[in-house]
Amino acid sequence: MNAQDWWVPVVGGVLGLLSLGFALRAGRRRRLIQDIPTIKTTGVFIGLVELRGTAEAEQPLTSYLAGQPCVHYAWSVAEHWSRTVTETYRDGKGQTRTRTKHESGWKTVASGGEQIPFYLRDDCGVLLIRPAGAKIETQQIFSQTCGRADPLYFAKGPAHAVANSDHRRQFTEQAIPLHAPVYVMGQAREREDMVAAEIASHAAAPVFLISTRTEEQIARGLRWQWWGLGILGGLLTAGGFAGKPPVVMSVAGGYLALWLLAGGILVYNSLINLRQRVRQAWSNVDVQLQRRHDLIPNLVRAVEGLRGHEEIVQATLAQLRAQQAATAPGQPGPDPAGCLPAIRAIAEAYPELTANDAFQKLQEQLTDTENRLALARSYYNDITTFYNTRRQIIPDRFFATLAGLRPVPLLEATDFERAPVAVKLA
Numbered sequence: 001m002n003a004q005d006w007w008v009p010v011v012g013g014v015l016g017l018l019s020l021g022f023a024l025r026a027g028r029r030r031r032l033i034q035d036i037p038t039i040k041t042t043g044v045f046i047g048l049v050e051l052r053g054t055a056e057a058e059q060p061l062t063s064y065l066a067g068q069p070c071v072h073y074a075w076s077v078a079e080h081w082s083r084t085v086t087e088t089y090r091d092g093k094g095q096t097r098t099r100t101k102h103e104s105g106w107k108t109v110a111s112g113g114e115q116i117p118f119y120l121r122d123d124c125g126v127l128l129i130r131p132a133g134a135k136i137e138t139q140q141i142f143s144q145t146c147g148r149a150d151p152l153y154f155a156k157g158p159a160h161a162v163a164n165s166d167h168r169r170q171f172t173e174q175a176i177p178l179h180a181p182v183y184v185m186g187q188a189r190e191r192e193d194m195v196a197a198e199i200a201s202h203a204a205a206p207v208f209l210i211s212t213r214t215e216e217q218i219a220r221g222l223r224w225q226w227w228g229l230g231i232l233g234g235l236l237t238a239g240g241f242a243g244k245p246p247v248v249m250s251v252a253g254g255y256l257a258l259w260l261l262a263g264g265i266l267v268y269n270s271l272i273n274l275r276q277r278v279r280q281a282w283s284n285v286d287v288q289l290q291r292r293h294d295l296i297p298n299l300v301r302a303v304e305g306l307r308g309h310e311e312i313v314q315a316t317l318a319q320l321r322a323q324q325a326a327t328a329p330g331q332p333g334p335d336p337a338g339c340l341p342a343i344r345a346i347a348e349a350y351p352e353l354t355a356n357d358a359f360q361k362l363q364e365q366l367t368d369t370e371n372r373l374a375l376a377r378s379y380y381n382d383i384t385t386f387y388n389t390r391r392q393i394i395p396d397r398f399f400a401t402l403a404g405l406r407p408v409p410l411l412e413a414t415d416f417e418r419a420p421v422a423v424k425l426a
Contacts, residue, residue, distance in 0.1 A: 012236045012237055012238075012239050013236075013237050015233075015236045015237075016232075016233040016234065016235075016236040016237030016238075016255065017233065017237070018233075019229045019230070019232045019233030019236060020229070020230060020233040020255075020258070020259065020262070022225070022229045023225065023226050023227075023228075023229035023230040023233060023259075024262050024266070026222045026223075026225035026226045026229065027222070027226040027262075027263065027266050028266055028269075029207065029222055030219055030222035030223055030226060031266055031267070031270040032206060032207060032270070032273075033050070033185065033207075033215060033218060033219055033222070034219060035270050035273065035274055035386070035390065036048060036049065036050040036185060036386075037050065037382050037383060037385070037386040038050045038051065038052055038215065039051065039378075039379070039382045040122055040123075040124040040125075041053065041120065041121070041122050041124050041125040041126060041127040042124040042125050042378065044127055044188050044197040044199075044379065046188055046189060046190065046197070046284055046376075046379075047187070047188060047277065047280055047281065047284075047379065047383075048185070048186070048187055048188075048205060048206070048207075048277070049185070049186070049187075049188045049199070049379075050183075050184070050185045050215070051120055051122070051127065051183075051184045051185075051199075052122065052181070052182070052183055052184075052214075052215070053120040053121050053122035053127075053181070053182065053184075054120070054121050054122075054179050054180060054181055054182065055070075055071045055118050055119075055120065055176050055177070055178060055179065055180050055182045056071075056118060056119045056120070056121045056126065056178065056179065057071050057116060057118045057119065057178060058119075059116075060116075060118075060178045061073060061114055061115075061116060063075070063141065063142070063173055063175050064112060064113075064156070064173065065141075065142040065156055065171055065172075065173040066141045066142040066173055066175070068141055068175065068177055068178075069177065069178040070141075070175040070176055070177045070178055070180075071115065071116055071118035071131075071176050071178060072113075072114070072115035072116075072118075072131060072136060072138065072175060072176040072210075073113055073114060073115075073138075073141075073173060073174065073175035073176075074111070074112070074113030074138065074173070074174050074175070075111065075112055075113060075142070075171070075172065075173040075174075076108055076110070076111040076171075076172055076173075077108070077109050077110040077111070077156065077157045077158070077169055077170070077171055078106040078107060078108050078109065078169065078170045078172075079106065079107055079109045079157075079161065079162050079165055079166075079167075079168070079169050079170075080104065080105070080106055080165070080166045080168040080169070080170070081104060081105060081106075081107060081162050081163065081164040081165050081166060082102065082103065082104035082105075082164060082166055083102075083103050083104070083164040084100060084101070084102050084103075085100070085101060085103060086098055086099070086100045087099060087101070104166075106170065107162050109157065109158050109162060109169075110156075110157055110158050115131050115132075115136075116131075117129065117130045117131065118131070118176075120182060120184055120199075127196075127197060127198065127199065128191065128196070128198040128199070129184060129186075129198070129199050129200075129210065130198060130199065130200040130201070131210055132200070132201055133200075133201030133208060134186065134201065134208040134209065134210045135207075135208065135209050135210070136176070136210045136211070137209070137210070137211035137212060137213055138174035138175055138176055138212060139174065139175065139176070139177070139180070139212045140172065140173070140174055141173055141174070141175045141177060142171065142172065142173035143170075143171070143172050143173075144170075144171045145168060145169070145170045145171075146168070146169060146171070147167055147168055147169075148167045152171060153167075153169055156171060157169050157171070176210070176212060180212055181212065181214075182210060182211065182212055183209070183210075183211045183212075183213060183214060183215050183218065184199060184209070184210050184211075185207050185208070185209045186199040186200070186201075186202070186205060186207070186208040186209065186210075187199065187200065187201075187202035187204070187205035187208065189202070190372075195368045195371045195372060230259055233255065233259075234252060234255045234256065234259070237251055237252075237255050238251045238252040238255065264395075264399070267395060267396055267399050268399045268402075268403065270390075270396075271390060271391075271396060271399055271400055271403065271405060272403070274383070274386070274387045274390055275387065275405060277383050277387075278380070278383055278384050278387050278408055281376070281379050281380035281383050281384070282380055284376040284379065284380070285373065285376045285377055285380055287376075288369060288372045288373040288376050289373065291369050291372070292366065292369045292370075292373065381410050384408050384409075384410055385410065387408060388407045388408060391405060391407060
C-alpha cells in the first residue's frame with residue numbers, strides 16, 4: 001500500500017464501525033420488541049407495553065385522495081419535470097468543450113395529512129391510543145399517475161405548474177384505515193377521565209411505534225438489518241487492507257470478536273431490563289394495595305356509625321385493612337385478593353348502608369381501586385411469565401446463569417374485576 005493510500009483503511013474502518021453501530025441499534029430494537037409480551041387490552045397498566053388489534057374510532061377521518069375512513073392519513077402530489085441543458089467543461093488536456101445532457105425528476109407540489117386519537121380493539125376490549133409523537137408505519141391506499149386530461153390532475157392538485165413541467169402528476173396516499181390490524185408498542189399511563197389505561201408519547205419510552213405491519217414482520221426486518229449491516233461492516237473494515245491477507249484475517253477476526261461481544265451485551269442488558277420491568281410491575285401492585293389501605297379507615301367509620309357492634313363486619317374490614325402492602329409471591333403474608341366480594345356482602349347484609357351516601361362513594365372508590373389492582377396484577381403476571389420464559393431460552397439462559405437471575409413466582413389471587421370502557425365505535 002502506498003503512503004498516499006493511508007486513507008483507504010481509515011475510511012473503511014470508520015464506515016465499518018458506523019455499520020456496526022447501526023446493526024447494534026437494530027439488534028437492540030429487535031430484542032426490545034421480542035422482550036415485551038403482547039398482552040390484551042384488559043391487562044394494560046403503567047409501563048412499556050405491546051398490543052395487537054384493530055384501529056377503531058367513534059368519528060373516523062376521511063382520507064383526502066381515496067376518500068376512505070381512517071384514523072391517520074398522509075398524502076402527496078408530485079409533478080414530473082424534464083429539461084435539456086448545455087454546459088461547458090475542460091477535458092483532461094485542458095481544452096474547453098461543451099456537452100448537452102437531459103435532466104428530469106419529480107418535485108412535490110402539494111402534501112398534507114391528519115390524525116386523531118383512536119381505539120385499539122382486541123377480543124377483550126378497547127384501549128385509547130394517542131398517536132402524537134409516534135413513529136407511524138402506514139399502508140398505501142392510493143397511487144395514481146395521470147396527465148392534465150384526467151379530472152384528478154386539478155381536482156386534487158394545485159393549479160400552477162412547476163418549471164419545465166411535463167404535466168404528469170403522481171398522487172399517493174398512506175393511511176391507517178378504519179378496522180385495519182395494527183401493532184402498537186408504547187408507554188401506557190392512566191387516563192384522566194376514567195379508571196383505564198391509554199398509550200401516549202413519553203420522553204423516557206425507548207420506542208413509540210404504531211404500525212400496520214405485524215410484530216413478526218417488524219422483527220424480521222430488524223433481524224436482516226442486524227445481520228446485513230453487521231456483515232457489511234466487516235467487509236468494509238477488512239476491505240481497506242485488500243492485498244494483505246494476513247492483515248485482512250486479523251482485522252476480520254477482531255471485528256468478529258467485537259460483534260459477538262456487542263451481541264452478548266445486548267442479550268445481557270435485555271435480561272436486566274426484563275428484571276427491572278418485573279420489579280416495576282410489582283411496585284404497581286404495592287401502590288394500589290396502599291391506596292386501598294388508605295380508603296379502609298373511612299369505610300370503617302362509615303360502617304361503625306350504623307353497625308358498630310357487629311363483629312363479622314369489623315372482622316372483615318380488619319382483614320382487608322391488613323393488606324397494607326403486597327407480599328411477594330411465594331412468601332408468607334396476606335395475598336392481594338379482591339375486596340369487592342366482601343364489601344358487597346356487607347352491603348347485602350345491611351341494606352340500610354346502601355342508603356348512606358358516604359358508604360356508596362367509598363364503595364365506588366374501592367371498586368375503582370380494585371380495577372386498578374386487577375390491571376396491575378395482570379400486567380405483573382404477564383411480564384413475569386415472559387421473564388421466566390426468557391431465562392430458559394438459549395442463549396439467554398447462559399447469561400441469566402452468569403448474572404444470577406432467578407425465576408420469579410406468579411401471583412395467584414383471584415376475584416378481580418375490571419369495568420368495561422364504554423365507547424361507541426363507528
